[in-house]
Amino acid sequence: MTTTAIPTNFVDNVGAQVDAAYLNNLGQRVEDTKATSDTNASAISAIVSGTKKAVVATSESTSSTTFTDLTTTTDSVTVTIGSSGIALVFIAATMSNSAVQSSDMGFALSGANTAAASTAQELSFVSAGANYAGSYGTWFLLTGLSAGSTTFKAKYKTGAAGGTAxxxxxxxxVIPFP
Structure with a gap:
């Protein structure tokens, strides 16, 4: 595609011969620009319309030292992973712990992709004192996923026995990329 600017009117091209060949070339450049714009718009639309989120405001706790569900289990989203095999995952929460230890939030995958929640992909808050709270968030870029419907489910744990997260x-x- 030519990077030459398209004149906005014939005054911009003083001295240029305006004939059928010129107008055909101008028309083709407009079509090329439109095709590129349409492709970009389609990609952006696929990303935006594929984005899913879930929010649970309710305060809930666990004493489990392994990743588990909390009482309200609507903290999951299902998206369609595209042929790129890429998804961007965001997790966030307000967290506290009854002891001076961590409160951890991760996520598991099921469907076309399966993976257990892992400390390698977790949000961890270490309380400076009993029942101190903080609101935090993080993101993970996942690559190498299989195309298809995948559910991302939030999971929770406390850092060590004796604490309640x-x-x-x-x-x-989750934002799946096309």
Missing amino acids: TFSNRRIA
């Missing part, structure tokens, strides 16, 4: 305003969002 509490979570509220839990959020998970």
